[in-house]
Amino acid sequence: MKITKICCIGAGYVGGPTMAVIAQKCPDIQVTVVDLNEQRIADWNDPNPENIPIYEPGLSEIVSEARGRNLFFSTDVDKAIDEAQMIFISVNTPTKTYGKGKGMAADLKYIELCARQIARVAKQNKIVVEKSTLPVRTAEAIKSILENTGNGVQFQILSNPEFLAEGTAVTDLLNPDRILIGGDTTSEGQKAIQALVDVYANWVSKDRILTTNVWSSELSKLTANAFLAQRISSINAMSELCEKTEANVSEVARAIGMDSRIGAKFLKASVGFGGSCFQKDILNLVYIAKSYGLNEVADYWEQVIIMNDHQKRRFSNKIVQTLYNTVADKKIAFLGWAFKKDTNDTRESAAIYVADDLINEQAKISVYDPKVTRNKMISDLDYLETRNNQENSSYLETLDNAYDACKDAHAVAVLTEWDEFTTYDWKRIYDSMHKPAFVFDGRNILDAKKLEAIGFIYQGIGS
Ligand SMILES: NC(=O)C1=CN([C@@H]2O[C@H](COP(=O)(O)OP(=O)(O)OC[C@H]3O[C@@H](n4cnc5c(N)ncnc54)[C@H](O)[C@@H]3O)[C@@H](O)[C@H]2O)C=CC1
Numbered sequence: 233m234k235i236t237k238i239c240c241i242g243a244g245y246v247g248g249p250t251m252a253v254i255a256q257k258c259p260d261i262q263v264t265v266v267d268l269n270e271q272r273i274a275d276w277n278d279p280n281p282e283n284i285p286i287y288e289p290g291l292s293e294i295v296s297e298a299r300g301r302n303l304f305f306s307t308d309v310d311k312a313i314d315e316a317q318m319i320f321i322s323v324n325t326p327t328k329t330y331g332k333g334k335g336m337a338a339d340l341k342y343i344e345l346c347a348r349q350i351a352r353v354a355k356q357n358k359i360v361v362e363k364s365t366l367p368v369r370t371a372e373a374i375k376s377i378l379e380n381t382g383n384g385v386q387f388q389i390l391s392n393p394e395f396l397a398e399g400t401a402v403t404d405l406l407n408p409d410r411i412l413i414g415g416d417t418t419s420e421g422q423k424a425i426q427a428l429v430d431v432y433a434n435w436v437s438k439d440r441i442l443t444t445n446v447w448s449s450e451l452s453k454l455t456a457n458a459f460l461a462q463r464i465s466s467i468n469a470m471s472e473l474c475e476k477t478e479a480n481v482s483e484v485a486r487a488i489g490m491d492s493r494i495g496a497k498f499l500k501a502s503v504g505f506g507g508s509c510f511q512k513d514i515l516n517l518v519y520i521a522k523s524y525g526l527n528e529v530a531d532y533w534e535q536v537i538i539m540n541d542h543q544k545r546r547f548s549n550k551i552v553q554t555l556y557n558t559v560a561d562k563k564i565a566f567l568g569w570a571f572k573k574d575t576n577d578t579r580e581s582a583a584i585y586v587a588d589d590l591i592n593e594q595a596k597i598s599v600y601d602p603k604v605t606r607n608k609m610i611s612d613l614d615y616l617e618t619r620n621n622q623e624n625s626s627y628l629e630t631l632d633n634a635y636d637a638c639k640d641a642h643a644v645a646v647l648t649e650w651d652e653f654t655t656y657d658w659k660r661i662y663d664s665m666h667k668p669a670f671v672f673d674g675r676n677i678l679d680a681k682k683l684e685a686i687g688f689i690y691q692g693i694g695s
């Protein structure tokens with residue numbers, strides 16, 4: 233079966249970039265990305281491609297090439313479902329905030345709504361592709377909804393998890409380590425798998441396209457994120473031990489990373505991992521293990537999250553302790569608010585939790601981030617419900633450049649590893665600050681020796 237029309241439900245950090253790349257690489261396929269969020273769709277359709285709602289290096293160029301040719305953004309979900317042969321579900325699957333599994337399980341209400349909408353609208357056979365990250369065996373629930381509430385048409389359900397990382401989404405999509413496609417072992421299932429393989433084969437070599445059964449594919453996505461996050465918690469655990477023993481975590485990471493069995497990537501000690509997925513996916517994995525009575529498995533993975541929470545809290549505690557056990561009314565400058573560089577996404581960013589801790593100690597936070605708006609920062613703090621919007625607004629100041637953010641500060645805290653932070657005139661920053669002037673480098677990106685020569689008291693992670 234040759235696919236000529238694709239629909240993607242969910243125009244977010246995954247749906248938007250993924251479909252833009254499919255459209256760019258497959259000019260014969262019409263790709264329509266739909267979303268309930270009218271503002272988001274309006275932003276994707278903004279005549280100036282620089283204003284698209286997601287910041288990713290290289291994305292605006294791809295959108296401007298394909299948009300209006302074979303890439304469309306729309307709020308007309310029914311029409312896009314009706315016309316497409318293949319429908320990607322790329323909606324959010326956050327941690328549940330209510331009811332059974334609150335704080336652990338994935339909230340599948342948006343997924344179920346999509347399945348019901350597809351069932352209601354579809355009048356011809358469709359291939360439904362799980363692009364969202366889902367608990368293992370979700371395809372079973374989707375199949376049941378589609379088959380019991382639909383118009384008698386045939387559905388094939390594929391799992392095709394996305395492995396892109398934010399900040400490098402475009403290069404990850406153009407040159408993926410692998411594409412994973414899980415489907416039914418029946419001949420209809422195999423045909424559906426082949427149809428999706430053919431789409432990716434337009435730019436990905438066949439040896440990188442892996443096909444499995446649906447359950448392996450669903451579980452592999454959770455497993456990949458758990459392994460990646462585990463490496464960060466492992467090196468962060470060592471960072472605390474390094475601080476007690478005069479070992480240096482960057483040296484330890486380098487030494488172990490040269491062992492080809494361990495590998496060098498994902499061994500950067502930090503203020504703690506953030507992002508929309510690591511925490512949610514591991515909590516989901518923990519919940520699934522518990523639901524099968526596998527308590528040791530659940531405890532094993534939960535420790536990755538416990539370590540990460542500890543790492544964030546440890547960073548804020550260190551700032552308070554170093555500043556003579558009080559930060560009340562002191563200005564602390566934050567460089568960075570995003571959960572990593574090259575993205576405007578702040579979900580679960582360590583900066584939010586560190587700011588919250590320091591505001592509890594009545595510090596004044598002054599933030600500069602090149603891509604995150606003040607509204608976003610305030611709404612991130614409001615979401616924690618520690619204090620009201622007015623109080624958060626009064627404690628958090630935002631500046632559009634780092635020099636102003638650092639002026640009159642007692643300390644600078646680096647929360648995101650934006651490249652530009654390493655290029656600043658740090659002497660100028662030092663001169664404008666209260667003395668002693670402290671730098672807490674939560675990303676180990678600054679040159680400690682250079683800063684100490686200027687006069688700063690520098691503290692990195694794990695040294
Ligand atoms: N953000 C990332 O880097 C990655 C995310 N994922 C997974 O991809 C999925 C989506 O994540 P993001 O794109 O980050 O989420 P997002 O929150 O940026 O986007 C999801 C979009 O779906 C829309 N939506 C929700 N229900 C809808 C419905 N019934 N009809 C139409 N639109 C609807 C929302 O309005 C929102 O714009 C999640 O399961 C996530 O775990 C997987 C790999 C990477």
Ligand SMILES: O=C(O)[C@H]1O[C@H](OP(=O)(O)OP(=O)(O)OC[C@H]2O[C@@H](n3ccc(=O)[nH]c3=O)[C@H](O)[C@@H]2O)[C@H](O)[C@@H](O)[C@@H]1O
Pocket residue numbers: 365394395396397398399457460464497498499500501502503504505506507508509510571572
């Ligand atoms: O499922 C997802 O959402 C995605 O989650 C992560 O991608 P992402 O969260 O976008 O970004 P990462 O590069 O993994 O960084 C996550 C967090 O870990 C931190 N990190 C990363 C690497 C490292 O060595 N140390 C470290 O502290 C980053 O600063 C960031 O806060 C995975 O890397 C993707 O493969 C996956 O598709």
